[in-house]
Amino acid sequence: MPVLRKALVAVVMVLIFSIFLSNLVSVITVDIDQVLENNKFSFKSRRLKDKERGGTDTDTVIIGNSSENLMWFLQVSDIHISIFHDETRVTEFKEFCDITVDAIRPSVVLASGDLTDAKSEDNMGSRQYVKEWMVYKNVLDETKINEKTVWLDIRGNHDNFNVPGIQSARNYYRNYSVQGPAHPKSYLYRLRHNGETYSFIAMDACLDPGPRRPFNFIGVLSAEEISHVKGLAEEASATSDAVIWFGHYPTSCILAPSPGARALIGGPPQSVAYLCGHFHMLGGVVPNMYTIQNDGFLELELADWKDNRIYRLGVMDHGLFSFVDVVHRDWPVVLVTNPKHLLYTLPGREPLERIHTSTHIRVLAFSLAPVEKVQVTLDKEIWQDCVHIEGPLFVANWSPDKFNSGIYEITVFVRDTEGREKVITQPFSLDGSRISFRLLPRIALMCNVSVVFQFLFGVSLVICIVPLCAAKILHVLVKARRMRKPTWNAWCLRIWVQKLWVLSTVDRIFYPLVIYPLYLTVVGPWSVGEVIEGYTGVIFAWGIFINKSYLPGSFTYAYGFLQMCSFQLPLTLFLAHYLERRLYHKVTNKSCTIMHTFLHHFPFAVIVTLQMMFAYFFWLAYGTMAFLLGPLRTWSVILALILWCLAVKLPDNCLREAASVWNIRNLHSGVGEISAT
Structure with missing residues (x-):
């Protein structure tokens, strides 16, 4: 079965790459x-x-x-x-x-x-x-x-x-x-x-x-x-x-x-x-x-x-x-x-x-x-x-x-x-x-640059959301004993699947991480401010409304792609890693030194600092209103801080769902297959 699964994954990846390459070649071939x-x-x-x-x-x-x-x-x-x-x-x-x-x-x-x-x-x-x-x-x-x-x-x-x-x-x-x-x-x-x-x-x-x-x-x-x-x-x-x-x-x-x-x-x-x-x-x-x-x-x-x-x-x-x-x-x-x-x-x-x-x-x-x-x-x-x-x-x-x-x-x-x-x-x-x-x-x-930007934004959105949602669904099925927990021979893949799995069991962090990018993509504005000096405009992923006119979305998707790569994905990986480490220390009763604590939180500081810089640049470009009414830049900093506080102060009982499925000690020692405790 493991060999069959690997072969199936390889075939799917080759097929996806072939389709992408074929489309690219058809575009640029004279x-x-x-x-x-x-x-x-x-x-x-x-x-x-x-x-x-x-x-x-x-x-x-x-x-x-x-x-x-x-x-x-x-x-x-x-x-x-x-x-x-x-x-x-x-x-x-x-x-x-x-x-x-x-x-x-x-x-x-x-x-x-x-x-x-x-x-x-x-x-x-x-x-x-x-x-x-x-x-x-x-x-x-x-x-x-x-x-x-x-x-x-x-x-x-x-x-x-x-x-x-x-x-x-x-x-x-x-x-x-x-x-x-x-x-x-x-x-x-x-x-x-x-x-x-x-x-x-x-x-x-x-x-x-x-x-x-x-x-x-x-x-x-x-x-x-x-x-x-x-x-x-x-x-x-x-x-x-x-x-x-x-x-x-x-x-x-x-x-x-x-x-x-x-x-x-x-x-x-x-x-x-x-x-x-x-x-x-x-x-x-x-x-x-x-x-x-x-x-x-x-x-x-x-x-x-x-x-x-x-x-x-x-x-x-x-x-x-x-x-x-x-x-x-x-x-x-x-x-x-x-x-x-x-x-x-x-x-x-x-x-x-x-x-x-x-x-x-x-x-x-x-x-x-x-x-x-x-x-x-x-x-x-x-x-x-x-x-x-x-x-x-x-x-x-x-x-x-x-x-x-x-x-x-x-x-x-x-x-x-x-x-x-x-x-x-x-x-x-x-x-x-x-x-x-x-x-x-x-x-x-x-090529069509606008389509390229949309594709990159769509791919980054899928990468940020689908693995988390898949882990959530798998966890529900495993808990209900409707399927066995999957196994992976590759240690690197196994460890990151576990991290995302642990994160998906903490609803108070999982749902904001999934809803926020969906909100930015489908529903809400990215910012409200003076897109043109003296004229208030509303920026969405799919376009801009300004001065009684509609400008179709194009470079907005490139902006969104940058946001996914510089904020959403790093924040998700950081929170997944931090929660999994918390669960590991809880199960093994292993203490955490001050240096380890600093190293664990340093990536979050980098993510927030970078996002605050982007928010500052946005303020310089579009003014105070756009800065204050900016779900894409300013509010994302607030969201990150809230999620970080929730992760730090998370009660131990919120990790029981993950602990009931994963044998953390065995996983980190790299011994044997992953088994339920």
Whole structure:
């Protein structure tokens, strides 16, 4: 029987892990066949539109040495201008707007959210500071950015902290940004360049109203905003050769009505990429956060300006989209647009056949001084000099027929007149070969973060409640002689089962430990307070009510998961251990020294101290009302103290239930099987 039980447990665990792994793989796997099918339809639609506009049904464009059909732009994200922290963010941002933009001369610059920091000096509170917005506006004005390029900015979650609504006087984006006065939310900008039309769609998924941090980590597209963005997409699709989307939130962080944000972005057949920020490379753990979504477009998260000083150069060259992310002040900036980087090709959505018929390798090279030398080599063969055509464009003759099968590498060397040098290498292929995006970026960009938070919260809730309830049920059945007490050969498992079993027999502690997390999950509010300054809101696990609006639960589940891991589970384990030790000392008549007593209660002191710190941070973030009316944080400290007092002062007769089932002496000596006394 023990062997059968072990085998059954192993099978169940393997099955659960397999289901989880299968679901994860299905989420992050790019179905290239499906992408091809969707994009073939998209490219056919583009060809039909071209024909309707007076073109032909066949592709006659040749990628040669001409500077036509070429457009480039820049993106910067998560600037976080702060009046309290790191003045170099502003000074170097001014350099970017002045020196970098002058050197690269982009047609458009995309500023994809979190323009300001909006955090207090201690980083606990969050609100809009008009001085930060004035700094942002002054930098753009002083560098005369609007005379050099088209500046397209959009809000991020930090730009929406503590904002009661779009029309609120606290929504400084409307007054101090470039696009805010005319476009308070999503908008479309069309650029006519070298005979082609490029559309940039800014998608604003900020919450309305905007609560204070951290409850606006996840964005939401309302039904009204979805309808508005669909209209923009249809307008762009009807008139554009390429559509580039940008916004602050990655699609994994956007809640939207079915079919969702990804289907919306991938809808126009000309959509090639969605450019975003927000994740800050997840603290540096996941750099180069790129993937291709199953809806057929590239999703490219840009590392932040705040700490990493990264910006992006994007290029449309004869219908092919290429990009490179660059560290500020790292010159020269080099990008090969033909042959295109293999990882970022979009089969069916881009005219990749143009690479097969192209006559020239094409390189864009920018620097602070004139570029004097550009050389290329294919698969480390002979270096070939490139010819300067116009602006940043350098070209070299090549024969694509020599590279019809397999994956190859192109290496480029660039040097300017002041001695700055750069060497880059990238793969390419002409036969449809593919290479895969890295795992962590795919997980971050292709999953649904809100569902992940819900899953983690649900799992932690089950771990905190189910073992206790199972022990309670088993105890009742064993006491009623309706089953024999189970046995476990593993000593570690046996000891912790016993601890939880003992705890489950003490009703005055068991029921609060079970009811409290259920209350937080299903019934009661987590807190009542000024979620937005001057506006009282109510926070539940499943959402927030504030200013006559409902914000669906998302990051609240991450908050709840932290509470379960930092408070509920440790408190349960501490009380189970303490009660079991009390029963052990009672049965064995063993005295407890002062040092043992201190060690027994020290974990509880850590748990309560940590929870008091969280409650203090909550008070700094949301004020006194939220602190006092806070079942999640403040009241949990009171609950812990009450349960600790009950455990310390528990009468000995309350442990008789457990003592009647367990032979404590034998268990702790590790001798034989557990038996009833």
